[in-house]
Amino acid sequence: MDTSIFFRYDPSARAEDEVVFLDGCSESDWQHLTEFGERMPFTNGEVVIRQGDRDRSLLIVLDGELQTMVGNGRKRRRLSAVPTGSVIGELSFLDGGARSADVVAETDGEVLRLDFDAYETLVHRHPELAHRILLDLSRIAVMRLRRLTTTVAERT
């Protein structure tokens, strides 16, 4: 269980294994990304991602707080907090599969949404940026997998 997020003694320092999406990209890269993405405001309580939906897109939380929820009825429970600056939905974005959890807004806010079709167009217009996005998403997926492996190893 990684609790290091609670003990960031030096706020400017970065945890060793922290993955920052598109770290060090230029301002023009971000401009391209915002141009190809859509800015979508959400309101408190709104289900921004719905479990089971086939919506192939990547979301960056520009503002506001959300939470990941799984299960229904009495078995419904929080999975994790999604604060401002989080990148979510990368699994469906990568494999086109159904959304694996609900993401519900806890405050008003806004996401930047990059649709896979828009990404495919971006590939041809800004291949280096697209390459970077894909590489970072792969790193994220790998990091999660490693963590999962560690967790499983700890439990067995």
Next chain:
Amino acid sequence: MRLPFVSAPSGAAFPNYLEMPARIPLAAWRVIRYVALVALMGIIVALFVRPTTALAVFWGLAVPVLPLVFLIAPGSWRNVCPLAAANQSSRQFGVSKEAMAPAWLRDHGFAFSTFLFISLVLSRKVLLNRSGPATAVVLIVLLASAAAGGYFLKGKSGWCSSICPLLPVQRAYGQSPFIGVANAHCRPCLGCTKNCYDFNPRVSYLADMNDGDPTFRGYRRLFIGAFPGLVLGYFMVPDAGQLPALQVLGRTLLWVAGSLALFFLLDTYGRFQNNTLPPLFGAVAFSAFYWNGSVRVARALTKVFGGTWTWLIDPVRAATIVLAAVWLIRTLLVQRRFIDEVGGPAPVRVDISNVRRAGASGSGPTITFADGPAIEVPSGTSLLEAAERASLSIASGCRMGVCGADPVAVLEGAEFLSPIRREEADTLERLGLGGHNRMACVARATEGCAVSLQPDRNAKSVPAAPAFTPDPTVERVVIVGNGIAGVTVADFLRRAHPDCAIDIVGDEPHLLYNRMAIGRLIHGRQGMQGLYLLPEDWYDNHRVTSWLNTRVSFIDRPAQTVRLGTGEVLPYDRLVIACGGRSTVPAIEGFGLLGTFVLREAADAMKLRQHVQQLDRRIAVVAGGGLLGLEAAHALHQLGLTVIVAERSDRLLRRALDPAGSAVLRAYFEHHGIRIVTNIEVQSVHGEQKLDSVVTTDGETLPCDVLLVAAGVTPNNALAVGAQLEVRRGIVVDNTLQTSDPRVYAVGDVAEYEGQIWGLWPVAVQQARVAATNIAGGHAEYEGDIPVTLLKGVGLDMLSFGRIEDQEGDLVISETAETGHRYRKIIIVDGRIVGGVFLGYSDPSQQAQEWRDQGVILSDETLATLTSGDWSPLDGTKPVPRLVPA
């Protein structure tokens, strides 16, 4: 969800000390701290001078208050503890060596502090409780050690957060403070300790208990398991004096051992969360302490102040048990929250300031969809475009407000949408929708609005009064063709002529559907769902008799009748031929083999999708680089096929694009992996039983398992030929849409006007309107025009209108984006835009087309701006420079 009992000052569940309230100013804490230090020194002196009273005050009154403070407001003790003051004095005076704590201290400090704590408790029983000087000496040693720790080691790593004997108790009791008090020592944080209690009090203990290192975790579990036993043993076993010292120690340690055994027994069999047993044991220790301690406190009070204090015992017992219970519940809830926060995958972060900087410019209107998302779009964006950008499922068709595929209800902000024009009003009326309903493709937003993708069926349209008296001699009208042309004729005829009988005969088995979206039938999974363009009761409500899946076999003009394939005969006063066209199949040797397709009707698209699913190689050749061919190529590509487009001419979209635009479009498709070959035709198809390859006119063999021919449309003119009407390629009509027989009209893809057959929906709708008006007794003329061409849904938007090829004397303004993915051009003659091409630009570029339609003469200023390479006047988002309407 906010948990009961748990308050989080900054809104976060686990605030660090910088996010917590200090309660009183930091300087005040400093003063109190030194007052406490002085008070402790006073007690030390008193322990030598007046040991009896001093022992009663120290062990009997001061120490028993501490657990309560640790439980309720642990931060306040961390701030005022005199040992901490001694420890931090070096730092405060800037003389600390600030060395890193050695590894053994970091790893095993807790074991030392546990050992120290248990030793202190035991020594109380054998010595300290009775000896003032001994207690004083212990306090002096502790003070000196704390000060020395702070002198050598950095932050609190030399004492407070490593080996202070009270640390294990503080951490166990202080894990869910009722009153959070921010640390007043560590400014700034030096990062000296793992899972620092002062840094994040609420999560520190949980982090320890869930630590990956079993030894690190184990020390803490060992302490909490032993703790209740130690407390009980302390009170249950008589002090030395009544028993030999060794017996005292032995029996107390037996209590400790029993407690530990119980803890690990429960831990092993209970399957608890990591931090469920520890707070339970903490609560027991706390209650046990005050259950017994209250008696001794009462005794100490009598010793110090005189009088009887036994009345205090029961209230203290009751209050502390309740307190412990509430604390336990809180702590377990905090654990739940903690697991929620860290249990899931850690979210990946992005440095948000980058995005904010980059996206700061976009401040267009926000479109909010009912029961769905909201999206911020550039001003002037249509509701359809907004819904598509938000990936909502919305049907689309002509994108000109004509076909009726995308009605929506505007719930709020209708006044900020572009006004309703004639085509849109007509379409809404055909759909029977009025009130706040709009066609999404032509309603453009300049301010925020709220939209439901379900049109409001209760808001009915109010039909306009006919502008002329209907012709009473027209009693029976037969329309051949149930496409958009035929249905539009029926619609306008009914509006203008309430009484005549209308029969509409169509050979497809479907009600009017969105033929422009049949590409979706190939790559989408929705089937016909959402493709129908009329409410089911439309025919009944408009008193139109429909004959679906019915062929017309013969038109008998002299008798004014139509004979149906089923044998029925329909008499007419006016006949409208709107039976459209069929896919042109050039002379390809062997066409018809399994695997060869055309694309015209819904059935074609569905057959194609069926076939593709049974393939193993999946290569498709699309013959024809026109609008339909490209859309089909994209649809097949979406389905995962390898696609080759073979175009007969030298470029794609020959009728809608100039060579420069065509090159940009070609590059786009090739980038996507769709191969384009020009100046080529498919000559023959090969394969046994099913398609295996095609051979082109230049002799190349292309292996493939799908051949889709999209080589244009051939008008279905056989009926007209049989009826001896004047037919060239299509049925020849004049500008009233009348054929060579004044009782017979032809509209849409079957009609040829001035040698042109456009094969486009807006043209069919315009012609149908004119024909209906003329049949009903009014007069209207069709103005043949080069229509607008739109390409959508292939990832690159295209709009072309009017004249696209340059001529001598034109003012041509054009621009190809550096990256080669965008192209735009307008042609201006005498200050008027006569045509243009926009490739790679979304909605707002339709501004140029609107000005052309309105015949707007551009001001010199605007012309100068445009020729200078500044296209902003056409963006539709910026204020429009002065314009003179023609």
